[in-house]
Amino acid sequence: MRTEAAQRVELVFSLFDANGNGVIDSEDFDLMTNRVLEAAVASDGDAKAAIRTAFRRYWTTLATELDANGDGVISVDEFRPFVLDPERFGPTIAEFADALAALGDPDKDGLIERPLFVSLMTAIGFEEPNIHALFDAFGPDAEDRITVATWAAGIEDYYAPDMAGIPGDQLVAARAV
Numbered sequence: 001m002r003t004e005a006a007q008r009v010e011l012v013f014s015l016f017d018a019n020g021n022g023v024i025d026s027e028d029f030d031l032m033t034n035r036v037l038e039a040a041v042a043s044d045g046d047a048k049a050a051i052r053t054a055f056r057r058y059w060t061t062l063a064t065e066l067d068a069n070g071d072g073v074i075s076v077d078e079f080r081p082f083v084l085d086p087e088r089f090g091p092t093i094a095e096f097a098d099a100l101a102a103l104g105d106p107d108k109d110g111l112i113e114r115p116l117f118v119s120l121m122t123a124i125g126f127e128e129p130n131i132h133a134l135f136d137a138f139g140p141d142a143e144d145r146i147t148v149a150t151w152a153a154g155i156e157d158y159y160a161p162d163m164a165g166i167p168g169d170q171l172v173a174a175r176a177v
């Protein structure tokens, strides 16, 4: 496992702990889902249902595979190796990546404009300078758009245990503000 990969998923863990109790639990996913849906105002019902399903699967996969003692919470030490295991978590993150990227494209032209990207990623809790750096790293076109496929692939890469120097590392980088 690369250090960069561990840092990426530790950041996700801290953001997904939406109720701030230091562990990931079912309530966190309810809070996170609602925050993202509030940012996805222009998306249709199918796209909203898809992200609800994807967040729910993300949680149920963690709970089913990791919560052996049944206390309903996941620690960062449980979370880190599991979500960085493509065999065990890859299908779940692929569905999540597709559903989240689709929210960035409510008009379904395959392209995502920067303002909506920033809104969705801010809803998850990433820092705005880092979000802009990520969007820039994805190589936006002359009209400042990236493709849905680029973002979906970027989300999957974010969870790749052996990848470093990828656009997703921009989310972890410390920046002066």
Ligand SMILES: [Ca+2]
Pocket: 016, 017, 018, 019, 020, 021, 022, 023, 024, 025, 028
């Ligand atoms: Ca929590």
Ligand SMILES: [Ca+2]
Pocket: 104, 105, 106, 107, 108, 109, 110, 111, 112, 113
């Ligand atoms: Ca679009």
